Structure formats: C-alpha cells, structure tokens
Amino acid sequence: MAVEKRIEEDPVVRLTDSILVEGIKRKASDILIEPLEKSLRIRYRVDGLLKEGFNPPKSIHSQLLIRIKVMAKLNIAEKRLPQDGRFKLRLSGRNIDFRVSVIPSSLGEKIALRILDKSALMFDIEKLGFKVEEVRKLREAVKHPHGMILVCGPTGCGKTTTLYSLLHLVDKPEVNITSTEDPVEYEITGINQVAINPAIKLTFDNSLRSILRQDPDIIMVGEIRDATTVDIAIKAALTGHLVLSSFHSMDATGAITRLINMRVEPFLITSCVLLVAAQRLVRKLCPHCKEKYQPAEKILKKLKIEDNKYSFYRPKGCNRCQNSGYSGRSGIIEILPLEPEIRELIMKKRPESEIRKKARELGMQTMREDGVRKVLSGDTSVEEVLRLTAADE
Numbered sequence: 001m002a003v004e005k006r007i008e009e010d011p012v013v014r015l016t017d018s019i020l021v022e023g024i025k026r027k028a029s030d031i032l033i034e035p036l037e038k039s040l041r042i043r044y045r046v047d048g049l050l051k052e053g054f055n056p057p058k059s060i061h062s063q064l065l066i067r068i069k070v071m072a073k074l075n076i077a078e079k080r081l082p083q084d085g086r087f088k089l090r091l092s093g094r095n096i097d098f099r100v101s102v103i104p105s106s107l108g109e110k111i112a113l114r115i116l117d118k119s120a121l122m123f124d125i126e127k128l129g130f131k132v133e134e135v136r137k138l139r140e141a142v143k144h145p146h147g148m149i150l151v152c153g154p155t156g157c158g159k160t161t162t163l164y165s166l167l168h169l170v171d172k173p174e175v176n177i178t179s180t181e182d183p184v185e186y187e188i189t190g191i192n193q194v195a196i197n198p199a200i201k202l203t204f205d206n207s208l209r210s211i212l213r214q215d216p217d218i219i220m221v222g223e224i225r226d227a228t229t230v231d232i233a234i235k236a237a238l239t240g241h242l243v244l245s246s247f248h249s250m251d252a253t254g255a256i257t258r259l260i261n262m263r264v265e266p267f268l269i270t271s272c273v274l275l276v277a278a279q280r281l282v283r284k285l286c287p288h289c290k291e292k293y294q295p296a297e298k299i300l301k302k303l304k305i306e307d308n309k310y311s312f313y314r315p316k317g318c319n320r321c322q323n324s325g326y327s328g329r330s331g332i333i334e335i336l337p338l339e340p341e342i343r344e345l346i347m348k349k350r351p352e353s354e355i356r357k358k359a360r361e362l363g364m365q366t367m368r369e370d371g372v373r374k375v376l377s378g379d380t381s382v383e384e385v386l387r388l389t390a391a392d393e
Contacts (some may be wrong), residue, residue, distance in 0.1 A: 040098075063259050069102065071100075081307050083371040126164065131373070148274060150246075152248065153279050164186065176214070177218045178194065212236055216241060218242045251356075254274075266346045269346055271347050280331070282330055285319060285326060289316040303382065310376045332385075368385065369392065
C-alpha cells in the first residue's frame with residue numbers, strides 16, 4: 001500500500017513516513033538521523049551535498065529508532081554494536097528500497113538510510129556524462145576476454161553505477177557473470193550477485209574463491225580492500241577471467257601506486273590490468289535558472305582557460321531546483337589505459353608523477369580537464385570543478 005494512503009494513529013509512524021517521503025521528494029540519495037544534545041537533526045544528501053531538514057525533539061529518538069529497526073528487521077535490544085539492514089516501500093507506484101545503517105554514538109544511535117530508487121536506474125554508459133572518446137575506451141576494455149578493469153574514486157562518486165553499466169554492455173545468455181558486493185545495492189537481472197556477510201565469515205576473498213569454482217566468465221568485485229582480495233582478483237584475471245572492481249584512490253595513476261603499496265608485483269600489474277578509470281560526480285546547473293556571468297581572471301587561470309570567447313554560467317536558484325541552482329549530477333572521468341610506455345614505467349617502479357606525465361603525453365585527459373569541458377559547455381559551474389578536482393601539474 002502506498003505510504004501517503006496509510007492511516008496510522010501512532011505519531012511515530014507518521015513521523016517516520018514523513019521523513020522518508022520527504023527524502024524521496026527531495027530526490028535525496030541518503031537520509032541521516034542524528035541525535036544531538038537536546039534534539040534530533042534530520043539531514044538529506046541531495047546531489048552529493050547535505051541539506052538540513054526539520055529538527056524533532058530528542059524525546060522521540062528512541063521510538064523513531066525502534067520503528068526503523070523493526071522495519072529493517074534489526075535487533076531492537078542491541079544498542080552497543082553497529083547494525084545493517086534494509087526494507088522496501090511502495091510510493092506513487094514506484095518500488096523504493098532503503099538500506100539502513102545504525103551505529104552507536106556518544107549521544108545515542110545514529111541512523112543512515114540510503115535511498116535506492118529502482119525506477120531511476122540508468123545503467124547506460126552513454127548517458128553517464130562521459131566523453132565519446134572515454135566511452136569508446138571503456139567499451140574496448142570490457143570486450144577483452146580476460147584482464148582487470150579498475151574504477152577508482154571516493155565513496156559516492158558513482159563507481160558502482162559505472163561498473164554496472166559496463167556489465168550491462170556484456171550481459172548476454174552465453175556469458176556467466178557473477179559479482180560479490182557489500183552490500184548488493186541493486187538486483188540486476190542476469191547477474192549472479194553474492195552479498196558479503198562478515199558475521200558468518202563471507203568476505204570478499206572467501207566469496208571470490210567460491211565464485212571461481214562456479215565457472216564464471218566475468219567477475220565483479222564490489223571493492224578491493226586488502227592484499228588478500230587483490231591477490232585473488234589478479235590471479236583470476238591472469239587465468240582467463242575478466243575482473244571488474246572498484247578501488248579507493250584519488251586518481252588513475254594513484255591506483256598503480258596503491259597496488260604496489262599493497263605488495264602487488266609490478267609484473268603482475270602490467271600483465272593483467274587493462275585500464276584504470278577515476279571519476280567524480282559534479283552537480284549540473286539547473287537549466288531553468290542558471291545565469292551567465294564572467295568569472296574573475298584568477299579563477300580562469302586556475303582552470304587554465306585562456307580564451308575568453310566562452311560563456312560561463314553560475315547557479316541562481318528557483319523553485320524547480322529547491323533554490324540550490326543545481327539539478328542532478330554528471331560524471332567526469334580520467335582513463336589510464338596501460339599502453340606499452342606506461343607498462344615500461346611501472347616495471348621500472350618509476351614515481352607516480354612520471355607515470356602521470358607520460359599518460360598525459362599519450363593523450364590522457366585528467367578529471368580537471370574533463371570538468372573544464374563541462375564548464376565550457378554550460379553543464380556545471382567553475383566552483384563545482386574546483387571543489388571536486390585537484391590542480392594538474
């Protein structure tokens with residue numbers, strides 16, 4: 001039954017539903033419910049940034065906590081340890097999944113809810129905002145029969161969406177695709193998805209060992225976190241499997257350095273890694289209210305824009321974008337294919353700066369440069385690109 005049609009006498013149920021509905025109306029990706037000293041703070045993450053909602057009294061915290069724990073089938077008596085769960089709602093004909101995380105804090109248990117709207121799924125690599133040339137490189141890499149593709153960036157930068165989009169390109173009846181994820185955010189038809197559960201010792205490395213006995217053609221590892229997992233993933237890539245994974249590093253060349261720091265031998269990296277991509281999500285300017293202006297000269301120098309023939313836009317704010325000036329997000333990316341020249345530098349254990357310099361000589365466009373492209377096309381603002389990308393050397 002739809003949330004807005006439910007008639008409940010319990011005010012806590014109504015409050016919980018109103019918090020969830022507000023998050024969906026705002027198109028938030030996350031809802032945070034945080035206990036303060038005298039009140040609760042409700043915050044919504046919209047287009048990557050947190051925005052504050054209303055602050056109910058602290059006295060309602062325990063009842064609200066129990067309500068959400070019951071919905072997520074968590075242990076209401078456990079207050080000392082973190083807990084994870086999920087539940088579903090049907091709202092306006094749409095199925096909405098909520099992933100729940102509860103952790104203890106000094107002022108009480110904090111609740112984080114990730115909103116997973118299946119109706120908004122978009123696993124089309126062409127529509128993620130990347131350049132045509134970058135999409136071509138990704139398409140070519142995922143067609144390899146074996147090897148490793150790494151997608152890098154911080155939490156919430158769209159790595160999983162990119163990986164799912166790549167799997168969507170190769171998903172066909174004659175291909176056996178299996179993933180191991182923590183957690184499984186979206187259930188994808190045609191892909192065998194294994195949810196990590198450390199409580200029963202089902203870890204990335206343990207599940208990966210079992211997956212290799214299932215005759216897979218393509219394996220997706222939700223995240224490479226430790227030396228054991230990377231070792232198994234590399235061995236899988238070297239023995240005839242295509243392995244896709246997310247990886248935490250700030251840029252594409254930094255991933256190579258981190259692999260070496262995880263004690264992966266350079267010859268293994270050059271033997272199996274096909275391509276490393278690093279990405280971020282920039283907020284898109286609201287098309288209804290963005291306004292033209294001329295940035296200061298020093299700002300243009302930071303972005304290395306010398307020609308003043310371009311038009312620049314900044315956020316203004318209107319009712320359609322909740323007065324933020326932004327609506328939606330788009331990806332910026334840098335892609336490092338392991339060309340022979342790059343492999344040679346890795347084998348020689350040359351510093352990251354030297355690898356990055358050579359990659360740029362070979363045509364790699366950095367995230368800062370890709371962000372500038374979006375600024376010049378009027379898709380995003382100068383401030384967004386400066387906020388999310390590092391200056392190029």
